[in-house]
Amino acid sequence: MGQKNAKTVGVESLSSAKESRFDAILDSAETVFARSGYEGATMREIAERAGVAQGLIHYHFKTKEVLFEAMVSRRSQQINEGRAALLDGILKQDQTPDLEPIVEALFRPTIEAGISQASDGGAFAKILVSTANSASEREQLLTQKYYDPIAQKFISAFMQVEPGLTRANAVWAYMFAIGVGMTMMAKTGRPARLSDGLCDDGDADEMLTKIVPFICSGIRALT
Amino acid sequence: MGQKNAKTVGVESLSSAKESRFDAILDSAETVFARSGYEGATMREIAERAGVAQGLIHYHFKTKEVLFEAMVSRRSQQINEGRAALLDGILKQDQTPDLEPIVEALFRPTIEAGISQASDGGAFAKILVSTANSASEREQLLTQKYYDPIAQKFISAFMQVEPGLTRANAVWAYMFAIGVGMTMMAKTGRPARLSDGLCDDGDADEMLTKIVPFICSGIRALT
């Protein structure tokens, strides 16, 4: 269900290229799930924000759970294609690549997926954070399905450019790197609070200049 | 509300020292909130698991929100007293202390609060993770109230033992350190999945031997 809406693909996101209701529902779901969490979000609110009848959501997605997965699937495929492309480009070099661009390739597509939608305050990034940290069945399965494969690619890349890493340590390195990245994606505003405004977790580019050296140095400590 | 139950404090947690219903409710809330999240948890389930009538929860805590805060408050005070004690002990030395024990002091009390209850699978740690990462009003206020003060102490300690750190970078260092710690506290089982069983996020002590060098090296990269 949902693949029949492959119509009018072409160049979307162009100005206000009229979007299908199907996609409008997914966009709305992204915003509402991000603000209220899975249980806190209501089908009614998602429908209202998308400007459709509530029944239409059930027509397209059957259940709330399927809707949630469809929303995660759409965005994570986009992100992980970007990640894979960047990583492949780096590894295709002649000499051994640096660790730094690899770590950057891990985060930049997520950031860009956040801002492209503008005005949503990085809604999907927030969903990512809570999904990744959840120990619940449903969310773990989504992580496994959509994020474990690309994770393995980055873990292998870590081992390739830092030969001192055991496989176990490369896995820890990946987990820790993601943990640090959460700080940026959660957008809690806490850095600003703790620093009297010196730090701003809304500025992803500035954060990356701190995060990348932090993680790379941390990884090298595990070699 | 709740402080009138300071009765029979003494040595609790001893075998099955009969616990007050008040505390039984908080314990139950910890487990249920950890598994289902704030919205997903129901007062009915918390009451059943605690073996009391649902009305009793409202008698003691009035609302779900107050119950949640009471549960966070109890455990976080215990954790942060442990953290402060360890940190003060370290800073009281004559010569300049190392960064390593400070970072360890950040995490050990949380871990121990998790295991002491046994069998709950680190329920409170999971709540901590989702609370810290949430951008919602309610959870941000709790973080601010119960965790920002101790965070400032650790940020100052970072600057004291690593004089090259600016205040802004010390704040980032703290945020990143917490981010890495999430990996350990969330207990998602993902490390085991990604490593075919080589890594185990259930073994907090083993994780600490990886986390502490990772974070310390990362922090020093910011100097």
Added chain:
DNA sequence: AGAAATTAACTGGTCACTCAGTCAGTATTT
């Protein structure tokens, strides 16, 4: 080409159920 038939997209209302919270009344303590 144009009418007829079929499918897809969509609506508004409704259902059975669950939720947090209330309350009158009962047991237990002091």
Added chain:
DNA sequence: AAATACTGACTGAGTGACCAGTTAATTTCT
């Protein structure tokens, strides 16, 4: 007896899901 602790039945406000029926778009038949 007076206060505190506690119960269990209850309520009104939502909840996700469902469905009969309407409109728009395609396909099929003549």
